[in-house]
Amino acid sequence: MNIAVLIKMVPDTESRLEIIDGKVKEDGFKYMVNPYDEFAVEQAVQFKEAVGGKVTLVSLFSDNTSIDTDLRKMMAIGADETIVLRQQEYSGNKPSSNARILSETVKELNADLIMCGVQGIDYYQAATGPMIAHFLGVPHVSGVTNLELSGDKLIASRQIEGGLQIVETPTPVLITCQKDMTKVRFPALKDIMMSKRKPFDNRDVGSEPGNDVQTTECSLPPARGGGVILEGEGPEEKVDRLIEKLKMEAKVL
Amino acid sequence: MSTVILVGETDGNGIKDVSQQVAGVAAGMGEVVGLVIGKNVSESAMKLAAGKVIIADDERLEYYDPVKYASIVSQVVQKNDATKVLMGATTMGKDLGPRVAAELGWGYLGDCLEASSEGFVRPDFAGKVLARSKPEGPLVASIRNNAYPIGESWSGSVENFSGDIPDSTLNTTSIEKIGAGTIELTEANIVVSGGRGLESPENYEALIRPLAATMGAAAGASRAIVDAGWVPHSHQVGQTGKTVTPDLYLAIGISGAIQHLGGMSGSKFIAAINKDPEAPIFKVADYGIVGDLFETVPVLKTKLEKL
Numbered sequence: 001m002n003i004a005v006l007i008k009m010v011p012d013t014e015s016r017l018e019i020i021d022g023k024v025k026e027d028g029f030k031y032m033v034n035p036y037d038e039f040a041v042e043q044a045v046q047f048k049e050a051v052g053g054k055v056t057l058v059s060l061f062s063d064n065t066s067i068d069t070d071l072r073k074m075m076a077i078g079a080d081e082t083i084v085l086r087q088q089e090y091s092g093n094k095p096s097s098n099a100r101i102l103s104e105t106v107k108e109l110n111a112d113l114i115m116c117g118v119q120g121i122d123y124y125q126a127a128t129g130p131m132i133a134h135f136l137g138v139p140h141v142s143g144v145t146n147l148e149l150s151g152d153k154l155i156a157s158r159q160i161e162g163g164l165q166i167v168e169t170p171t172p173v174l175i176t177c178q179k180d181m182t183k184v185r186f187p188a189l190k191d192i193m194m195s196k197r198k199p200f201d202n203r204d205v206g207s208e209p210g211n212d213v214q215t216t217e218c219s220l221p222p223a224r225g226g227g228v229i230l231e232g233e234g235p236e237e238k239v240d241r242l243i244e245k246l247k248m249e250a251k252v253l
Numbered sequence: 254m255s256t257v258i259l260v261g262e263t264d265g266n267g268i269k270d271v272s273q274q275v276a277g278v279a280a281g282m283g284e285v286v287g288l289v290i291g292k293n294v295s296e297s298a299m300k301l302a303a304g305k306v307i308i309a310d311d312e313r314l315e316y317y318d319p320v321k322y323a324s325i326v327s328q329v330v331q332k333n334d335a336t337k338v339l340m341g342a343t344t345m346g347k348d349l350g351p352r353v354a355a356e357l358g359w360g361y362l363g364d365c366l367e368a369s370s371e372g373f374v375r376p377d378f379a380g381k382v383l384a385r386s387k388p389e390g391p392l393v394a395s396i397r398n399n400a401y402p403i404g405e406s407w408s409g410s411v412e413n414f415s416g417d418i419p420d421s422t423l424n425t426t427s428i429e430k431i432g433a434g435t436i437e438l439t440e441a442n443i444v445v446s447g448g449r450g451l452e453s454p455e456n457y458e459a460l461i462r463p464l465a466a467t468m469g470a471a472a473g474a475s476r477a478i479v480d481a482g483w484v485p486h487s488h489q490v491g492q493t494g495k496t497v498t499p500d501l502y503l504a505i506g507i508s509g510a511i512q513h514l515g516g517m518s519g520s521k522f523i524a525a526i527n528k529d530p531e532a533p534i535f536k537v538a539d540y541g542i543v544g545d546l547f548e549t550v551p552v553l554k555t556k557l558e559k560l
């Protein structure tokens with residue numbers, strides 16, 4: 001089974017968010033692999049271990065090479081090769097044009113299974129996967145918490161309101177991975193060493209006119225009032241204060 | 254005037270609240286044509302707050318399928334010369350929206366906090382940044398629950414979908430209900446969440462779930478206890494979990510790490526119970542109780558039951 005795993009590099013969750021002239025200041029960002037994409041890599045490697053095949057990582061990112069070690073780590077988990085599409089004006093907030101570019105590369109790989117994260121923790125669009133599936137002309141199943149091989153089919157459990165939708169699908173198909181899917185392994189030292197010798201292909205790509213909506217202005221959310229401690233002698237008194245507030249102010253009781 | 258296609262969703266009780274909320278938003282943007290897809294949905298579909306409702310009611314549409322549903326939406330868009338498609342940011346909306354946008358070659362904005370003819374606001378970086386935009390071209394957008402008041406249900410004209418239902422290789426074999434009868438996190442007016450301060454999964458079951466039940470609330474969790482395996486990931490609130498915007502968020506034994514705050518700081522009111530007065534959760538809490546949760550929660554539950 002040939003599997004393509006799409007990896008988005010996203011700003012580290014501890015990155016400081018500063019806004020200057022309505023724009024997020026990005027030059028101080030440190031990048032990491034989008035956490036959901038790690039589940040995709042692990043699951044892909046498990047399938048490869050079970051039935052053979054190849055796992056190729058594909059990432060569209062800027063010229064910044066600080067991410068290379070993070071991608072090598074994903075190869076230490078067991079992925080076979082990495083293709084990084086380098087785009088000078090890369091932005092993680094252009095799902096439509098990014099999906100077009102990524103789908104061109106994925107097409108060449110002739111993958112049976114394409115795996116994405118359910119969403120990028122940068123812009124939370126959860127859009128790139130379904131868009132790529134459309135451009136490839138394959139079905140997709142999103143927000144999958146469990147994925148199993150059953151003969152030549154896959155059985156996906158998709159998280160929905162109040163439960164799971166169990167979907168059976170032949171390949172090729174695109175799956176977006178939700179957190180519970182699998183536990184990501186810690187690679188052994190020898191796998192880390194080996195990953196340094198695996199193919200790592202940098203390719204320059206141009207820009208692609210998409211239909212993406214441009215953000216006109218960013219702002220920090222209004223600071224919450226907050227910081228109010230309810231005083232009182234013991235739990236009884238504090239709870240009385242709380243209930244009073246919930247009734248009279250928040251009006252939720 | 255431009256036409257807006259509103260994709261409505263039904264559940265056991267009729268039209269989903271979030272769909273009626275989006276109906277109100279759509280009405281401010283143009284002439285609204287509702288579209289409801291499913292099996293045995295006709296009766297509920299008529300209650301969608303739209304001047305005209307198109308119903309695709311068919312055996313083959315019983316379960317959500319992105320291939321079939323996206324094709325139906327696109328056909329309805331083309332037939333009605335629409336320039337916008339709006340839907341709730343449900344698990345269906347967030348899946349369908351981008352696929353429809355790709356199929357139509359339109360822009361897409363997911364999980365919007367605000368939407369009107371004035372523009373759209375989306376949360377970036379788990380709501381730590383608000384991004385405003387004023388899309389000029391045609392657009393598909395999904396809008397988050399609780400962002401708007403619920404539109405009145407009323408019935409306009411009704412039409413049956415007469416286009417093609419494409420074949421799909423996806424086959425839904427079943428729906429597994431988890432915690433049937435419990436309230437869905439993203440749809441709840443009140444969320445009661447527990448964290449590592451609870452010390453054990455048994456205490457989550459003994460303290461958080463019963464309190465949530467008493468308050469008619471959904472039960473949530475911090476990542477620490479999801480990672481520890483106390484509760485499934487579907488309970489997790491935060492940057493790598495669910496984003497919730499209830500009227501009240503009650504955090505119990507949760508420190509309030511930045512990744513947790515990302516998922517709940519849009520709540521109308523926040524209350525917190527924590528024994529550490531320095532816990533960051535208190536910085537955002539409208540009502541903070543500094544105290545031992547094992548003493549406080551039982552008292553709270555007893556008093557609420559007496560109301």
Ligand SMILES: Cc1cc2nc3c(=O)[nH]c(=O)nc-3n(C[C@H](O)[C@H](O)[C@H](O)COP(=O)(O)OP(=O)(O)OC[C@H]3O[C@@H](n4cnc5c(N)ncnc54)[C@H](O)[C@@H]3O)c2cc1C
Pocket residue numbers: 013035447448449450451474475476477478489490491492493494495505506507508509510511512513516526527528529532544545546547
């Ligand atoms: C990439 C990334 C993504 C993440 N995503 C998320 C996410 O989506 N959601 C999330 O929640 N976290 C997320 N985290 C983890 C986050 O950083 C915190 O580790 C986590 O939220 C802590 O959970 P907690 O508050 O339950 O535990 P702790 O931080 O250990 O806090 C426990 C709290 O309980 C209090 N306490 C203890 N005993 C009592 C008692 N008897 N009575 C009252 N109070 C008591 C303590 O004072 C303390 O404040 C993420 C982290 C990373 C790096």
Ligand SMILES: Nc1ncnc2c1ncn2[C@@H]1O[C@H](COP(=O)(O)O)[C@@H](O)[C@H]1O
Pocket residue numbers: 006007008009034036037058059060061092095098102115116117118119120121123124125126127128129
């Ligand atoms: N620039 C990118 N390069 C590779 N994969 C991406 C990129 N952007 C998005 N993806 C994939 O699409 C998923 C969802 O991202 P998003 O649509 O940005 O929320 C990610 O988890 C990745 O698997």
